[in-house]
Amino acid sequence: MDLMALLPIILMFVIFYFLLIRPQQKRQKQVREMQNDLQKGDKVITIGGFHGIIHALDEGTVVIQAGDGTKLTYDRSAIREKVAE
Template sequence: MEQLGAFIPLILMFVIFYFLLIRPQQKRQKQVRQMQSELKKGDAVVTIGGFHGTIHAIDENTVVLQAGDGSKLTYDRSAIREVSVN
């Protein structure tokens, strides 16, 4: 019985750690994956590197972004951080 009492604080710390750190991170990753799967041509986006552009073309793994000067750059779909609201 004493051994079980020694594990209770450890178990409690794990439960607190899960609800404060792990679970919110999993929810955020799910939201990012959903946003990246819903990308479409014409969306204004920001990459993880800070590049702002408009989606010119898109396929399963890559997106072609068009900059304000008309130049086009190809990125992995996972490099899109957010869809910006203009």
């Protein structure tokens, strides 16, 4: 009898896991892989919306060159996406 009372709550947690938590973890994993696979010359967009080309990389930072030649240093985690060329 007690198990039947807990069944709706358990079912709700299972639904939340498959609809919300699991897809979010999958997206985070894809972003981490993309950030780890960055290379010099890749076109990227930062989380702030800055578009540029990677000029240099090290473990934690990325130097991005703008169209006018300006170079800015960002944390690797600030890269939102890699633009297909």
